[in-house]
Amino acid sequence: MSGRATSLHWWINWPRACSLVLALGLSTAALADELLVASNSEFSTALAAAESGDVIRLAPGVYSGGFSRSGLSGVTITSVNPEQPAVFQGGSFGLQLSDATSVTLEHLIFEGQTGNGLNIDDGGSYETPSTDITLRHLTVRDMQQGGNFDGIKLSGVTGFMIDRVLVENWGSGGSAIDPVGSHNGVIQNSIFRHASGASSGVRPKGGSKNIAIYANRFEMGAGEGRAIQAGGSTGPEYFRFIDGDSDYEAANIVAAGNIVVGALAPVSWVNIDGGVFHHNWLQNTGKWTMRILNENAGNNIVDTQNGVLVDNVIEYDSTAGWSRAANVGAETLPDTFTFARNQWQNAGGATNIDLPTTEIDGVYGAINVPRVGDQIRWDFPWGHWVVNASPNQANEAMEIAGSPNLLVATPGENAHFDPLAADPLTGDWSFTPLENNEVTLSPQSQMILVLPGVSSAIPQLPGDYDRNAVVDAEDYRLWKQQFGHTGTPLADGNGSGIVDLADYTIWRDQLAVASRLPGDSQMHSVPEPSSIACTAMCVAVYLVMAR
Template sequence: MKLRIFGIAILWLSSWVCNGSQAGAFDFHVSDNSQFASAFSNASPGDNILLQPGNYNGGRYRLGLSDVTIRSVDPANRAVIQGGTNGIQLSSAQSVTLQDLVFEGQAANGVNIDDGGNISTPSTDITLRRVTFRDIGSSGNHDGVKLSGVNDFLLDQVEVLNWGNGGSAVDMVGSHRGVIQNSYFFDPGTTVASAVRPKGGSKDITIRGNRIELPSGAGRAIQAGGSTGTQYFRFLDGDSGYEADEIIAEGNVIIGGVSAFSFVNIDGGLFHHNYVQRPRNWTVRILNENQGNPIVDTQNGVVRDNSIVFSDTPGEYSTAVNIGPETLPETFTFARNQWLNLANPTSAGSTPQLPVTEASGIYGQDSGIDPDEVIAWDFEWGVWLVNASSQTNSFTVANPDEYQEAVVQASGNFVPSGGDPFVGAWQYTDLTSGQLQLEPFSQLVLRLNSDLPSADANDDGQVDGSDFLDWQAGFGTSSPAKVDGDFTGDSEVDANDLALWHDQYGSGVASSFSSAIVPEPTSVAMFVLGTVFCGRLSRKRH
């Protein structure tokens, strides 16, 4: 009885704290510049700045903005932030979301988010969702999105249209743990530096499912690394000596430009499952832009499973790989890429000159990919569908009963290149039809039924209370196995495993999932706390 009362008290206290933290939250309803200026200056944690349709002046700066969302009231009629050196600049910001906005005509950058020049106070937990940047800067190093000293960021369904000819659509200096996905980067200019460029100590950044269109011969689509002044580097975990690290480009559509992917003073980097269409000069560049400096020579890059269409004519295409001095091209890996030379679409005519022998390359065969339709990338675990197009597209699954739609939850992560692509918590739902619709700039993941994880700890064919007890007993165990409650196979017994057990509870076959919603991470965490606490207390009383 005392334990029950104690548990109720904890839940009441948690509810009071949560509600209390929101009690002071305020919605600033903005319809003119003076209201915008006041809201931007005075917003506190939990507040929302809600912009009515219309035009607003840029040039806004705020230090230390925390837990604030700035968005349009009407996503179909977005507010436009015009002019200013930067439309919005945030320094040392925490948990800020910019959503359903348009930035245009800024002199330097659309948005500039940084650490205020202090590496110990990075901006963290930054989200840009459905934000458009257009006509940013002119000549010079001007970016649509400038991130300097930003950790844990997400750019989702962002458009950057026409940025400075010396800048990038998205430029990252010393930024870490970020995802750029479902976005569109287009510049019609004849002199473009790059579209997406992490450098200056940037690490652990995934560039996924985007569409990059550049004029033929203008700009590097994706560049991992660069040339950064010593004073601007920002490293994680005591690292040093590289421009970029752990950069992954996957599932992108890249059209035109000088090159599709450039490795610059990086050890590693992965370019996989991308569709590349007619880069003007090279598909890949291996460069050293810091020659003579104590920084890593470019090495160990991986280029695999891409579909590459080029036209090797006197006026177009130099060679597949451009190799600069003071690099280690012999350490690179090329595997299973599909190459098609439109000027000579034979096996011999489509075989590229590479610095190393390619493993299982495919030459002279048309992949059949249409960049304006859904692209299906096949894996052993299932199919990854990418619609890197501005239109809604349909896709037909030939055998829908063999697949389930996999939807990542708040604590989950998608790693298509990994041994287990489904990290953390996911929800799985049976397909009810083979006809699928993908919205513009979106993705859909289909997992083979045979590859689904199971919360049946004792393999008795039932997901039931005994499996929960195994999870409870194994909670926090080091190097756990499935029998200890590590149902997701991530070498941890935690809330993600509990969420999987919850989703499968009552199923008579381990690979058969119910359509129950996975608990929110906070709910699971409270349940974890309660069950583990109760279980340990119960064992102590015995």
């Protein structure tokens, strides 16, 4: 049995988009008007008339680009058949939504636009951003002009989730996703592919803040463009800040769990104070591994400083165009940067790295991160984060040591995942025991495996061995399955280091308490102790012989 993949949500106090992603909008859809459309005119009419709770479903086929709507709220736009998504083809843009609230776009294709593929913005009214936007299972491809044209343009969006999208061949001077003055967002489980040009993959700028870039795959041309860039160059009139902030291109940008293939520089910091890049795998790095730049010289914008590059795997070839680890521009503060525990490997010779500051515990010439295909296991004190950033296939099973001790964490509303924190989970989470010692993830997915005592989000009810906040027969099943296990197994209720009869007693007594609680109408059947004693005796004999 394989482990179960789960999508992740990063920011606490996530708006309705989070529950939509996790519940697939079922409660909304149950009350919604279904607006079925099969032509340009029908879609135009439905888009203009849609009200909160409506779901617009497009029949398979090709629709023209250039549709727009201001003030759309509480609406989902999707395809009738996700296996045959509707295609918005051509136009200067495919779809533009301004001042949108609680909108979901899913299972759609945008292609061949002459400008941006998809625009979500605030309509120029900076005080009223678009909010609670969910984009998932979208394809945006083959923009028809070079220059600064983006696959997905976010201008003044606060609260967004971008999940499992494919963006390829956007404008040669643009970005796959370009958040300008956008905040509190997650970009995850997605594929960004661009063959040539000085483009960028994801580039939050213009006052953007609190954006997590998690578990994506970037495929850039060899020595072409910047894959992940925190900050940029924005005209003064386009900055949009939150929290009373000012004077930076970007703040609180985190990129983790990504695979980057190619690029002139996989990682860049531009006019940002901070920016954390950790647990990414960088392959075939181009001329530089990173760039530290100031693209706002002479303006009242923070000089680039305090960036963090830790716990990454970095592969490069000094005989194939790689020049050095860091390209440092003028009017920056590279001596404020932190480098630690990165694993560097040079395919072209000796691994010699020169960084702006001394790296702490760097590893040179070796890689020691478990990987099967594109499925990577990142290990932490609290457990494991398994990421499959493959574009189209599941990988072979990956072994997970210590499986009797691990829980699969699934996010709920307001869930927050911070891999670098001692307690990585806050908000609402649910948990199930990992069934065996192997996991196989589907493409573009993730799994969080946590030890039982590492997070306050994990229920700590005596006898609740599967940590679902209920003492029931499933806890007995788990106790029976783990009977005799040593170490820190989930069913070790008294912390003695072994699952034994004492742990059964804890479960039995707590079950009796639960059965007496008001409102509990279930009949609880306690297994016969004679069979348990027999099992205990067999295990005891085995343990004595093992010594």
